[in-house]
Amino acid sequence: MFSPADIEALLLTLKVASLATIFMLLFGTPLAWWLARTRSKWRGIINTFVALPLVLPPTVLGFYLLILLGKNGIVGEFTTWLGIGALPFTFAGLVVASVLYSIPFVVQPLQTAFSNIGEQSLEAAATLRASPIDTFFSVVLPLSKSGFLTATILGFAHTIGEFGVVLMVGGNIPDKTRVVSVQIYNHVEALEYTQAHWLAGGLLGFSFTVLLILYTDLKITPRVK
Amino acid sequence: MFSPADIEALLLTLKVASLATIFMLLFGTPLAWWLARTRSKWRGIINTFVALPLVLPPTVLGFYLLILLGKNGIVGEFTTWLGIGALPFTFAGLVVASVLYSIPFVVQPLQTAFSNIGEQSLEAAATLRASPIDTFFSVVLPLSKSGFLTATILGFAHTIGEFGVVLMVGGNIPDKTRVVSVQIYNHVEALEYTQAHWLAGGLLGFSFTVLLILYTDLKITPRVK
Amino acid sequence: SYADTTLVAVASDFIKPMTEIAAEFEKATSHTAKLSFGSSGKAFAQIQNDAPFELYFAASEQYPLELEKLGFAVENSHFTFAIGKLVLWSQTSNFVDDKGDILKNGTFKHLAIADPSHAPYGIFAVEVMKKLNVFEKIEPLFVQGENIAQTFQFVTTGNAELGFIAFAQVIDTQTGKIGSGSGWLVPENLHSPFNQTAVLLKKGENNPATIALIDFIKSPPALAIIKKYGFGLPTR
Amino acid sequence: MNNSITARFKLDYGEFQLSVNLSLPNSGITVLFGHSGSGKTTLLRCIAGLEQAQQGYLEINGNVWQDSDGGIFLPTYKRPLGYVFQDANLFSHLTVAENLNYGLKRIKTRFDKPKINHILDLLGIQHLLERMPDCLSGGEKQRVAIARALVLNPEILLMDEPLASLDAKRKQEILPFLSRLNNELNIPILYVTHSQQELAQLADSLVVMDAGKVLASGLLSKTLSRLDLPLSQDHDAITVWNTTIVEHETDFHLTRVLFEGGSLSLPAIEGSFGTPLRVQIYARDVSIVLEFPRATSILNVLSATIADIADGKNGQSIVCLKVGGQPLLAHITRKSVAVLNLKIGKMVFVQIKGMSILN
């Protein structure tokens, strides 16, 4: 059924996707909040930049990232200077690339959810002594639950399914950067269709369960009255 | 700079992406509305199914679509029976595959936007003689402007950048299914990096302009007071 | 004769020579050859699902033979159109010696190869290293491209110090030698024959353009182009 | 006036049950009165079809809008009604003008332009037309909401505390307009309020609700003077008389009006002989004397018979008198009842302060 390599790839994928999703939420939330609230002229441009990586084919984006993050690239020189070394072909690089590629799927739904929160709720919180940060956690977050659900699911799923960027930046190193999408791809290319079906089926089954739990447990039911 | 083949690919991409986005909005809007409003038990499951294709690597998804839409697949048999013929390697097939792959990016933001619309606005519309359909267009749509913007941008951009599915289902056939992402891929594979950079740059520039216009012109500014 | 069009699936590593050959083919016969590029595995799957390809130029022998067996290709129509040449290459000059000794005693962090699970260049690279008894030592340093183009990108961007790539990717078409950096052209006796094989698909059986292209690819002008781009010529 | 609105609803919210069986007149203004949480809004929502009662029957002018037994439920948007929500509930994405137009565009028989302008003037919102709802004050929002429902020219108007956020002056302008609207166009109005004053000024009929049930319903004057309802105990307890104008004393800016059993002097009011006039008398403004008083600033002194006496709160007594055929409530101290030796059937004089009589 599953070869040890398959299982390794599955576990690695889970790690990358979880970490990337966490980082995307961490960076994406303040960004989305700013985008939803600001009236700055920069808003449109920043918004555009966030969505832009999407239009590039993943392998091409991966290629550019490889140049940028590589030891001769700007970012690469910086990370080398920091003593981290160049990011390509490392687990960290994989996460960074995934974050860059999937972040629009996190920022955009959050922004939609945030811009739907009326000023009144924020004002009520302020009169009840909640600082802006406090208000964010006690009012904005719960009121944007459905936006966060969407952001998490899209970000997580897209990171799992992502393939081109991960392959380029990760280097497809077994048990280091070979995620399950690459593994399935390999099976298909190698005409090992049965293996591919099993792995794809397993991934689907697993994701189905996770998503179903997210969707039903968090009970984002429509508002009443 | 751009070869005639590049330009052909660009135009084809535009056609595919526009058509796919239109179809995604057409199918995605009622689906998102239903998902946002229903209290049916099916909600979680349907939601999961919508998001599920995301977790598969695009080429793998493409592979399964190929089988499904091909003349021996269920859908293929149906379309053949209809007299349309099998969809793979045709323009129509390209659009169908793009729609299937990118539709979560349209449904999810719409769902978030819809579930944020209070019952009260719908009730006010009903007391003012607006039928549910009428209410949808006159109240729900304008109130979910920012959700639609997000959905359109994510759907459109993701279709442009998509590559694995398109390559698999479309077959990289010149002036029929060779979209720009595939064309860039071709340049990269042929080590024609200058050509690839130009084409990627052109695609980015074009998309930047479109996105910026969308973001600034539609003026989804934060609500006042 | 009438001008016909044939649709040809071509393995990605053969993009450049094939594009030039197609142009010459058009000039010589007034038929047209439309080219669809992609990995061999992808084309294989597509052909099985009714892709309109008429001729298939794969990077290895395996897929064409399989297609004949499955009945998608005309029986016994397969032929070798070129021999793949492997090179161990680095962007840095004087890094790779012309004997490949660096594999035994060199120090590097990453060696790029095409994924040996399916990409022919990867499969042969592994054979070479095994033969040289360095496989066990070097395997942990592998970074693997999905195909040979990506493998090349790993090396040109400097992220991998060296890699097994196609000679075609670094050949200077003027001199017929490695154009830049440093490299070791791997002797063919270190791996099994790297026969790049084409096959006539059932869809193209009755298309004069397809048949004409099969003839043309074996003609001297086509062979010259194949050679120019760093491939070996099939022995007949 | 015939009772051609039938409304029966049973609805269960768990901790609250609505259970009403009402027969209401299809003309005039019916006021729904009751404590906070007594179910007034819920009843209005049921009538509008915004809430679908488990059991419900609603018939208006012979048209059945809802019949849970017969499986009939006309959706809200097909019910020709106007609804003013308790909170204004304007569309936040539309300007005031667009809010007003929203319904207008969707109906067939519209008021003419001057009539609509009159409504806007009266509600004082002409200058707000281009504003967004977020830039309006609380009262302004509410006035726009009223206008939005009024311009629909509906068959029945449902108003949920429409004037709660408006000042006395504005109320005094809008209330008579609603009465007039009702008279002219014959639109029945169901009007929720907490205010005794609005009640007295508007109501033709009264429905008193408590804990989801109807305590009493009927014509205003009869329901108001029932000593068994909490209304008669209220600080603001009132009686309402229907009168007609008979004479203007222009020298003193007074108008005399006739009621069943006598006449009253009021501050001057415009209107020709015979114009009907509604007069409201606070129970606390009525005092009882045994002798006819001289040299007093109180203009209206009438002879009356004591019909009933009940104990009120804090040493008060509530006296129901008959003046001619009309009931009249008086709040006086228990001490006065003792000192003056008031008994049922006794003949007395009532003094009514001229100034406390309202249009």
Place this chain on the structure above:
Amino acid sequence: MNNSITARFKLDYGEFQLSVNLSLPNSGITVLFGHSGSGKTTLLRCIAGLEQAQQGYLEINGNVWQDSDGGIFLPTYKRPLGYVFQDANLFSHLTVAENLNYGLKRIKTRFDKPKINHILDLLGIQHLLERMPDCLSGGEKQRVAIARALVLNPEILLMDEPLASLDAKRKQEILPFLSRLNNELNIPILYVTHSQQELAQLADSLVVMDAGKVLASGLLSKTLSRLDLPLSQDHDAITVWNTTIVEHETDFHLTRVLFEGGSLSLPAIEGSFGTPLRVQIYARDVSIVLEFPRATSILNVLSATIADIADGKNGQSIVCLKVGGQPLLAHITRKSVAVLNLKIGKMVFVQIKGMSILN
């Protein structure tokens, strides 16, 4: 009572300008009174820091909360205030209990449990604690909002028409509680209302606003009896007297109270000798006679001097009398002024109906 709240704001909304310069007492209840759209909510929002006025200076008990010249602007959440919004503005994602706890969790000096329970009882919301705001009636929401602000134990309480959606009975329970709260805890309250009744019952000071400006501000009794303000013309014009209890006539359920210049009989009220008591007299409840009347149900007849007479609407006259040192407004007809030959300085008797005297 010293005026240690200074509030100066200039704010421009384009079509509306707020421009106030107020000095308010830091104890007692100050009522903001004015038409819809006159800027009451805007002023309250400026004080709360929800609106940042272009020019503003706000000092409360020596602490400067805002000084646009000095670049000081304390954000709302650092201002120790309680705010009741015009619309309840509850958190829709929290239950009633969680709404109440929201602020409680964030303050240091809390009321003790019994006190909080007392507040919930008084507002009648104990049984609603587990509900979501969407399942509350309009009045219930508003009561929760009041509780949410009250339990904060704030240094100043800003209330924007808190009782507009409540019925008379509930109001009569909450109003005295607010007074008491104010007395016991010495929290100054800024209270927006349209209701004369709430004004009379609560206000120590009064600020009258119109079109973004302050028409008048000062102690209640002085401001109310100013014949130059529209207040004295109102149908509900009142005078408010501060009195103390001197005697209980238990037989007749009456209490006698003393004011500067005489005594009044009121319906029995609990309270020991010397308890201060606020008495409100409607101008329309005051009548003027020249002779001391006999055999009347009116208990309170006092001698007075006419201090001023002004013309009102509809043939009315507004008379300002001095009873001892206290001003008293009377609305009588112009006819009576003529018949009784009333002139400034003339000595008369005023009759005040016992029942019309409140709390």
